[in-house]
Amino acid sequence: MATSHLKIDGILGLITIRLKDDNFLKWRYQLESVLDGYDLFGHFDGSNIAPPKFAILDEEGVTSELTAAYKDWMQVDKALLSVLIATLSDDALEYVIGCKTVHDAWMNLTDHYATVSRARINHLKTELQTA
Known part of the structure; x- marks a missing residue:
């Protein structure tokens, strides 16, 4: 997991665009x-799923002990959630408040801003046709 921490530390400096109402496609692409x-995008799109949360022992069954793999996965996921939040404008931040994972936050942002982007495209098309 040390490699993931090194990766995450350098990511924020590479992202130069903050998400606002009018730049979702550029922000998402970057x-x-x-x-x-x-x-690391698997945490965002859901393809890198969390490992089992609790240890399963043959003699005891499911325990209340968190697995090391789950703890490591959650640590990376929370770090990525922090990176995502750092790239948001104040207005965009409201769409991720309460999200527990970076995947949940990503889906909320995508659902909201994809709709806004489609509406903006349709509006621009209408303006071009009436010009």
């Missing part, structure tokens, strides 16, 4: 490119 380059 963020995805950086994260893909560090093989």
Whole structure:
């Protein structure tokens, strides 16, 4: 996991765009490119799922002891959530408040801003047709 920590520490300096209402596509492209380059986008898109949370012992069954793999995964996920939050404007921040994982935050932002982007595209098309 030390490698993941080194990767995460350097990511924020590579992201130069903060998400606002009018730049979702550029922001997303930059963020995805950086994260893909560090093989960390799986936390965002949900393809890197959390390992089992609790240890399973043959004689005891499921225990209340958290697995080391789960703790490590959550530590990386929370660090990535912090990176994501640091790239948001104050207005965008409201869409991730309460999210427990970076995947949840990513989905909330994508759902909201993809809709806004589609509406903006349609509005611009209408303006071009009426010009």
